[in-house]
Amino acid sequence: MQLGLFPLNTIVFPLSALPLHIFEERYKFLINECWKTKSPFVINLSYNEKLYDIGCMVLIADIMQKYEDGRMDILVVGTHRVKIQNFISGEKPYYLANVEILSDIDKSINNEKLKNVVEMFNNIANKLKNPEIKPIIFEELNQENPSFQIAPKAGLTIEQKQKLIEIRSENERLNFLQKHLEIIDKIIDEAEIVNTIIKNDGYFNVPPQNL
Numbered sequence: 001m002q003l004g005l006f007p008l009n010t011i012v013f014p015l016s017a018l019p020l021h022i023f024e025e026r027y028k029f030l031i032n033e034c035w036k037t038k039s040p041f042v043i044n045l046s047y048n049e050k051l052y053d054i055g056c057m058v059l060i061a062d063i064m065q066k067y068e069d070g071r072m073d074i075l076v077v078g079t080h081r082v083k084i085q086n087f088i089s090g091e092k093p094y095y096l097a098n099v100e101i102l103s104d105i106d107k108s109i110n111n112e113k114l115k116n117v118v119e120m121f122n123n124i125a126n127k128l129k130n131p132e133i134k135p136i137i138f139e140e141l142n143q144e145n146p147s148f149q150i151a152p153k154a155g156l157t158i159e160q161k162q163k164l165i166e167i168r169s170e171n172e173r174l175n176f177l178q179k180h181l182e183i184i185d186k187i188i189d190e191a192e193i194v195n196t197i198i199k200n201d202g203y204f205n206v207p208p209q210n211l
Contacts, residue, residue: 001082001098001099001100001101002088002096002097002098002099003039003040003041003042003057003082003096003097003099004030004033004034004041004042004092004094004095004096005041005042005044005055005084005094005095005096005097006027006030006041006042006043006044006094006095007043007044007045007046007051007095008020008043008044008045008046009045009046009047009158010043010045010158011043011045011055011056011158011161011162011165012043012055012056012058012076012078013056013078013148013149013151013152013161013165014056014078014079014080014081014145014148015077015078015142015145015148015149016077016078016148016149016151016152017061017075017076017077017078018043018058018075018076018077018078019064019073019074019075020073020074020075020076021071021072021073022071022072022073022074023071025070025093026092026093026094027094028070028071028072029092029093029094030092030093030094031060031063031072031074034059034060035060035063038059040057040058040059040079041057041058042055042056042057042058042082042084042097042099043055043056043058043076043078044056044084045158045162047158047159047162052162053083053084054081054082054083054084054102054162054165054166055081055082055084055165056078056079056080056081056082056165057078057079057080057081057082057099057101058076058077058078058079059076059077059079060074060075060076061075061076061077062074062075078148080101080102081101081102081103081165082099082100082101082102083099083100083102084097084098084099085097085098085099085100086098102168103168104145104168104169104170105168105169106168106169106170106171106172107144107170108170108171109143109144109146109170109171109174110171110174113171113174113175113178114138114141114146114174115138116178117147117150117174117177117178117181118136118138118141118150120178120181120182120185121135121136121150121153121154121181122135122136123185124181124184124185124188127185127188128188133153136149136150136153144170145170146170146174147164147170147173147174147176147177148173150177151164151173151177154177154180154181154184155180155184156180160176160180163176164176164177
């Protein structure tokens with residue numbers, strides 16, 4: 001399958017949406033062409049002078065605004081992971097490549113593990129008390145790849161996001177997210193202790209611990 005490439009310093013997961021501001025001429029051409037033909041293109045990570053070969057096929061969901069100079073604000077939605085097989089040069093003003101869809105090797109899902117990850121995320125969201133962080137509704141998750149819906153909200157670094165999108169097992173991705181959320185939860189708990197100390201004029205006044 002031959003598709004246009006849009007290397008970015010970000011990652012799109014299948015099932016997730018991403019707003020983009022398009023200003024380079026070659027990518028204006030790419031977006032206009034894909035919008036006209038309803039064709040997908042690929043967003044793959046360009047980071048630390050490295051172009052990663054596993055990215056995500058996306059479709060343009062909407063062109064939200066067009067400017068007089070041709071710039072655009074668009075919304076794309078991830079569909080499938082893909083792996084670049086080889087690059088094609090000279091045919092278009094933007095990058096082209098032959099890509100293959102990257103499917104999971106293991107498609108099984110441990111629902112107890114998924115419920116645990118969702119519960120951990122929601123507990124952290126509750127601790128942070130930020131109204132912008134919405135709880136995850138278990139019943140609303142995609143039944144095949146729920147990890148891809150959780151990952152964009154989980155505070156992963158760019159390297160962690162790339163590692164996760166390359167994992168070819170839903171249960172392994174859930175393990176990855178669980179370990180990450182355990183670390184986040186611990187950091188928040190430690191921060192709460194620091195806040196308690198500050199609130200009590202420097203006195204260590206926290207509930208007794210079992211030592």
